[in-house]
Each structure stands twice: as C-alpha cells, then as structure tokens.
Amino acid sequence: MPSHPGQIIAMGGGGFTMEPDNPLLDQYVLAATGKRHPRVCFVPTAAGDAIGYIDRFGEAFPPDVCEPTYLSLFSRKFDDLAGFLCEQDLVYVGGGNTVNLLAVWRAQGMDRAVAEALAAGTIFCGVSAGALCWFERGITDSYSPDLKPLTNGLGFLPGAFSPHYDSDRRRPVLFPEFVRRFGAPALAAEDGVALHFRDGQLVRAVSSRPEAVAFRFTLAEGEVTTERITPTYLGREAAAAAG
Numbered sequence: 136m137p138s139h140p141g142q143i144i145a146m147g148g149g150g151f152t153m154e155p156d157n158p159l160l161d162q163y164v165l166a167a168t169g170k171r172h173p174r175v176c177f178v179p180t181a182a183g184d185a186i187g188y189i190d191r192f193g194e195a196f197p198p199d200v201c202e203p204t205y206l207s208l209f210s211r212k213f214d215d216l217a218g219f220l221c222e223q224d225l226v227y228v229g230g231g232n233t234v235n236l237l238a239v240w241r242a243q244g245m246d247r248a249v250a251e252a253l254a255a256g257t258i259f260c261g262v263s264a265g266a267l268c269w270f271e272r273g274i275t276d277s278y279s280p281d282l283k284p285l286t287n288g289l290g291f292l293p294g295a296f297s298p299h300y301d302s303d304r305r306r307p308v309l310f311p312e313f314v315r316r317f318g319a320p321a322l323a324a325e326d327g328v329a330l331h332f333r334d335g336q337l338v339r340a341v342s343s344r345p346e347a348v349a350f351r352f353t354l355a356e357g358e359v360t361t362e363r364i365t366p367t368y369l370g371r372e373a374a375a376a377a378g
Contacts, residue, residue: 139291141253142167143332145266147298147324149343151195152188152230152262159343159369160329161195164225164260167331173224177205180239181231181264184209188229196227208243216245220252228265233285234277236264246289253291263298266324270296274306274313282309284317292332294320300350301325311359314352319359321352328366340366 144167150160165173177192179185184207196203206219206226213219220226226249228236240246253259259269267273267285269292275285282305297310300323307323314321322337324330327344330337340349349364 139250139253140334141256141291142258143253143269143292144258144260144329145269145292145296145298145324145332146260146262146329147266147300147347147349148263148302148326149329150227150262151191153326154343155191155195157327157343158195160327160341163329163341163369164227164258165196165201167258167260168224170224173201174222175201175203175225175227176220176223177203177227177229178208178265179205179229179231180208180245181233181236181268182229183231183235185231192227192229201225208239208245211243216243216248217251220248220257221255223252223257226252226257226259228259228261228268230261230263230265232277233264233267233273233275236268237287237289240268240289249289249291260329266298267296270294272317273297274310282306284313286317291335293335294318294322295352296321297323299326301347311352311361314354315357315359319352319354321354322349322364323352324349340364341369342366343369345370 270288271290272286273296274282325347327347328342331339351362353360
C-alpha cells in the first residue's frame with residue numbers, strides 16, 4: 136500500500152489518558168507542531184464523547200499551553216470537517232472502542248476529512264484505539280472481552296499494530312500468530328511508547344517510561360521474527376534540557 140503523506144504519532148498507551156501525572160508524551164506531541172501556542176483538537180469518538188474524558192483533556196491541555204477544542208461526531212457542530220481539521224495544528228484521538236470509532240468516522244466522512252488534513256500538514260496522534268485505527272489491521276477487544284482480528288483499519292499506516300503490549304498479557308501471545316496469519320509489516324508498542332511516523336515511515340520512537348519498548352515483526356516462509364525497538368526516553372531529554 137502506498138504511504139500516505141503526513142505525520143501520525145501512535146501511542147501504545149499513556150498520555151493524559153493513562154498517565155495524568157506524567158506529561159512527557161503529551162509534551163512531545165505538542166512540541167511536534169513547532170508552534171508556541173498550537174491549536175489542538177481532541178476527538179473522543181471511541182469513548183462515545185464521554186464528558187469526563189473531554190474534561191480530562193481540558194485539564195491536560197489548558198488554554199495557557201494551547202488553543203484547545205474538541206470534535207463531536209455524535210452531535211456535529213461543523214459541516215466542513217476537512218476545513219475544521221485543516222485549521223488544527225494537532226488532532227488528538229482518544230482511546231475506547233476501535234470498531235465503533237471506525238464505523239462512526241466512515242459514516243460521517245471523517246476518514247476522507249482526515250486524509251485531506253494530513254496532506255495539508257495537520258499532525259494526528261492517538262492512544263490505544265486512537266493509535267490502532269491508523270493502521271490496516273490489528274487485534275482488538277472492541278468486539279468482545281476476547282482479542283479478535285480487526286482487518287478494516289483506516290490504512291494511513293501500513294500493516295498491523297498492537298497497543299498495550301505489556302499491560303495486556305494476552306497480546307504477546309496472540310499478536311505474533313496474528314502476524315503469521317494476516318501478514319507483516321507489524322508493530323507493537325508498550326504503554327508509554329509513542330511511534331512517530333512521517334509519510335508512512337517510522338522516523339522516531341519515544342517513551343515516557345525508561346524501560347518501555349516497542350517491537351517490529353517480520354514474516355518470512357511462515358516464520359515470525361521479532362525485533363526490539365528501544366525508544367528515546369523523554370525524561371532523560373527533559374532532564375538534560377533543564378540542566
């Protein structure tokens with residue numbers, strides 16, 4: 136599949152969703168915009184626009200560090216989704232149910248609007264469901280408590296992805312078999328790891344936890360090979376900058 140232009144930052148877990156007292160990943164995505172006071176839009180579709188989730192976003196991204204807003208697709212206030220997204224510097228997609236996110240986005244034309252905004256320079260990031268959705272496929276508990284294949288992702292990033300590779304012990308057991316069945320390329324990220332893509336290519340891996348890692352999977356002659364990806368620990372970078 137040809138690479139799609141634009142920047143996407145996929146988090147295996149973390150950010151204000153899981154680490155309210157550890158802002159390193161959220162600081163990273165803000166800095167990626169290159170703006171002193173970026174326009175940041177939260178998209179909580181996967182959580183059904185839960186008010187508590189939106190409130191937590193507001194606490195993590197206050198007006199003194201950015202220009203925050205959120206986009207509801209259950210109660211739309213914008214007719215031109217692409218135009219609205221193109222006005223943002225960063226779009227932050229929250230976690231929840233990946234299957235429902237994909238269904239609502241496609242029904243509302245959000246997938247087409249995202250493609251336009253990515254090409255126009257808006258950076259997209261997301262955690263958990265907000266990370267898996269960008270890939271072609273992966274495994275998810277969106278259908279039931281069990282992990283099942285998801286094969287109709289948006290496809291802005293190639294291959295397969297699994298978030299929560301350390302906190303959900305089923306994933307390291309099931310994901311390699313998923314890769315064997317559905318093919319590579321494939322990536323997995325532990326909580327606290329963010330994978331930064333530019334034009335469909337992984338250009339950097341960073342983490343908010345010093346021991347968190349990611350993995351790359353390849354498939355040859357029916358055998359899955361796993362390669363460890365060691366991210367840059369953002370806490371060390373922050374300490375060096377402060378010192």
